Amino acid sequence: MKFSIQKDRFAQSVQDVLKAISSRTTIPILTGVKIDATEEGIKLTGSDSDISIESFIPKEEEGKIIVEVQQTGSIVLNARFFNEIVKKLPSEKAEIEVVSSFQTVIRSGQAEFSLNGLDPDEYPHLPQIEEGEVFKLPTDLLKALIRQTVFAVSTSETRPILTGVNWRMEEGQLFCIATDSHRLAWRKATVETEANAEYNVVIPGKSLNELSKILDDTQELVEIVITDNQVLFRAKHLLFYSRLLEGNYPDTSRLIPTDSKTRLKLNTKEFLQAIDRASLLAREGRNNVVKLSMIDNEMIEISSNSPEIGKVTEQVRSGEIEGEEIKISFSAKYMMDALKVLEGTEINIQFTGAMRPFVIRPENDDSILQLILPVRTY
């Protein structure tokens, strides 16, 4: 294997596949990045067996020569060192050559690195995904779907299925749902799909987080292929594979109340900042709990109390208050997480009682909702 390549483009691709590579893997070859030089260009692969990322660098891009392959071939190089080296190469160009029994030389300017590589034949094969039904999402919408749900997955392995986000496709609508059983994030989107495909899968939260980091904020379409145990996201020159979680995701539709006894309209930013201030003193106390109560039909009060340190109260004006009076306590963290991902300047909160889950929605937008379970304090 021997090729020369534009350093910056190469460094970006190495950085991308590195996101799949864990230094704590028990399979030594997976600490490496696999490099394949073919007549078409350079393919880089990184994997931790849950997530696999493939990045392709074509010989030419926009009429500019990026790669020159003198000899095709493959090698696996320690990902952490290789990444550091590529980033710091002195010249704009790098030359990579396997000289003997996996020993690989990297030349750039006056610098020459020699790395002990590993046998590329020992590198595991990526999942084979049959090119069946495909659906497409613009990259920025995909990133929004992830951002607005993935924060609510469970971080505990007690119920492993809850560490993933449930993706259900029904009648051309994609529903993304995450819950850690204390709060729930729900988002739907209309999807470009060829057939009337129906899916019901659970994608690990970690995979979605890593995917989101790699994708740029563009409107280019990402192709998504779902099989029994794998999902593949295909963007330009990038393949992102993740395994799916096994098991049945709980039916969350029953959790979302359909009626309400109290309804509040609030300015999102003002409310978020008031919760943030109240949480300053709540953090030390019982699990970051703040209280919300009504003062009159225009004002609510946010408060928290941490006997050793002090207390805080703040009044927030509500655009509209309807229904029964309510006093309710909840986690400031869950509320802030939810408010941060809701778009729009105004939100509605619907309560059905101090001990029942309540729902937060942006004003005039039914594509997203956040649900939080209250905490018993009164």
Place this chain on the structure above:
Amino acid sequence: MKFSIQKDRFAQSVQDVLKAISSRTTIPILTGVKIDATEEGIKLTGSDSDISIESFIPKEEEGKIIVEVQQTGSIVLNARFFNEIVKKLPSEKAEIEVVSSFQTVIRSGQAEFSLNGLDPDEYPHLPQIEEGEVFKLPTDLLKALIRQTVFAVSTSETRPILTGVNWRMEEGQLFCIATDSHRLAWRKATVETEANAEYNVVIPGKSLNELSKILDDTQELVEIVITDNQVLFRAKHLLFYSRLLEGNYPDTSRLIPTDSKTRLKLNTKEFLQAIDRASLLAREGRNNVVKLSMIDNEMIEISSNSPEIGKVTEQVRSGEIEGEEIKISFSAKYMMDALKVLEGTEINIQFTGAMRPFVIRPENDDSILQLILPVRTY
């Protein structure tokens, strides 16, 4: 005590004195920030008993009213919470009032915090420094003196005196010296001083680091007062006290070689980057060691070798090579630390043998030098 104050100005001062406050202190009252409201303005104090910082906010600044004191008095408030609260206050103004037995109310906009304070009479007194001899340094020069020496102090408590920077004043010249016994940083500066004062003190590295963080990059003069066991830095509205380290600082002048057998001239940035690349593979091996050797009378070679991972060699052009051929090994980290603080595009390195300390100086500047002890490998 009762006053109202501009939030941003207040938050900045709280932030400054916070740098002296440690949450790991064994003296509970020192986790607090002391607030004194007087007819002149507000004084904030933070201390960990090694470092004490006092920040003063005058009633008026540039014709603008900053503070209005309704009732003078003092209180001590938990610094961590108070800092978080002040930063996040909703309005541009804050009102602080001690309502009863140290309970303190902070009002801003619609938010009201109530914090349990501590008795200000229990707060330790700051060191009393006699206004004796004073010398002055422009803030930016003071920050340069710190930055160019403090990185070389010892981080080990084996010889506590080496955790500080030696400041010696002789004949209107200030010498700042730091060493961890493997490398040494030396800097001198001419100083504005009234009398022909002579000092020889050791200032804790930690104190100098914190001082440097608080000071802005201006040319305003900082007044420095040195006593037997304390140093005081006085900037506009800011007092920074540090205890001095006890004991005699070793005489380092003998360590600096006066002759040389080999002399190299190098481009600082090119050399730094080559060392950085060589250190990529050196980190895993023996203590981050790289080798420098001569190729001919124009080129040197930097190399390192880590048998399990690989090796790197790089040639660097030297502007001038004089004297005996040399092969020498040294810590890449020490070399990078030294090069980063040397100003100027070109440096001279002077060797007196492969096992003797060598000296790095900027071309045409005798106010600074860095000394590194080599590592035995050949």
